Amino acid sequence: MTARRRPDPRRRGARAGLPARAARAATLVMVAALAACTTPPAAAPLPPAVPARWLGSDGTASVDARWWENFGDPVLGALVDEALARNLDLRQAAARLDEAAALAAAQHGAALPQLDGGAGVERLRDIGAATGQPYYATNHAAQFQAAWELDLRGRIDALERAADADRAALAAARDAVALSVAATVASGYFRLRALDAQLDLARRTLASRERSLALTVARERNGYGSTLESAQARAELRATAQTLPELEQAIDAQQRALDLLLARAPGPIERGRAIDALRPPALPGAGLPSQLLRRRPDLASAEWQLTAADARFAAARAQLLPALRLTASFGSVGSSVLRGDPFGVWSIGGSVLAPLFNGGQLRALASASGSRRDQALIGYERAVLTAFAEVELQLGARARLDAQLAEVEARRAATADALRIATRRHAEGYASYLDELLAQRSLFAVEQQWLQLRADRLATDVALYRALGGGWGDAAR
DSSP, X not given: OOOOOOOOHHHHTGGGOOOOOGGGHHHHHHHHHHHHHTXXXXXXXXXXXXXXXXXXXXXXXXXXXXXXXXXXXXXXXXXXXXXHHHOHHHHHHHHHHHHHHHHHHHHHHTTXXXXXXXXXXXXXXXXXXXXXXXXXXXXXXXXXXXXXXXXXXSHHHHHHHHHHHHHHHHHHHXXXXXXXXXXXXXXXXXXXXXXXXXXXXXXXXXXXXXXXXHHHHHHHHTTSSOHHHHHHHHHHHHHXXXXXXXXXXXXXXXXXXXXXXXXXXXXXXXXXSOTTTOOOOOOOOOOOHHHHGGGOHHHHHHHHHHHHHHXXXXXXXXXXXXXXXXXXXXXXXXXXXXXXXOEEEEEEEEEEEOOOOSTTHHHHHHHXXXXXXXXXXXXXXXXXXXXXXXXXXXXXXXXXHHHHHHHHHHHHHHHHHHHHHHHHHHHTTSSOHHHHHXXXXXXXXXXXXXXXXXXXXXXXXXXXXXXXXXXXXXXXX
């Protein structure tokens, strides 16, 4: 996968340099200005080429902005909305965006004329030069100044475009944080519901073990069982009871993680639908990259960063050229020792400032800006390739988890039949308690595996929504 790039504009701007001989300064300024007229601005590079469709897919797809509602759990929707309103990382990203907006407004102000006004009053006692006698005087002055740099070479305009691109990049970064927060809340909620189901399974299994132990002890008393079977049932009961504190601790840790995402004080997390009642949404598995990948806010942020770097490169190149600045001022000056009205003062003029010799600093800074532009291009290419790889990975994981779930569900049904048969045979005296114990262990393990796969399947859908941009792309653009 390669990226098409235009010729490096830094090489085309080589004739903008000026030697240091002062005697030829005026001539070289004119030469530099003429040379600049033929130097086009740096062109933004094209994005890297990507495949036309997802692997093993066809058709088109779209992603809902409120994709978490597709899981059909209103409690999950309320938690995500609360996180989007209160999350600390998201609020910090919004504050950074406000800062960028203020800096962009300041940069736009640099293109306008700068106006300043001032006034002053002075009371003094001095000695007259002619009379040698002390005297008192009151002096007052008022002045108004104006200055304006003509952006002939587009330096200020390039800096404005860079500031606007920085603001857009941070807006996309804020949307990326929002997408990450929503996905993390959804994944954490699914893990919490899976842990709840595992705890409920452990408690039901523990109750079953208690009944088995009571039955085994009764059989031993009546002479139909052995002490070994009672000891095995008691050990199995303790092994099951051991899992309860571990699951309760995991649930508590998961709730604290969700509390932090929601910017809440530690407390219980609301529950909605059970893990087995949450149905993964039917997602179309295909779509054009131009329709899906560009929805990703992190990709939009990388693209805006590239735009900003390109604009700063243009501004750095324009710094090598002459700058024209117009200034004007007028005001009035008066003193109590002078007769008549205060007299007016004014000035108007212009100046041209051209770099003649600076030890190659400006050219080196322009080269560094070009290198930063290349870094931004590489970062953009990496973002595109990463986005495409993530989508492909989640599409493949989704299909494989469906296959695993189908196998585990079949295994769970077969294990439940085996436990039913082993229990009946043991009750009728045709088999030992060991057969029933092994069947119980197998069913418990399969039930736990099924719950974990259900949580993994839901988390994969969340990861796929996140990889597809989750509907934030339009807002970020």
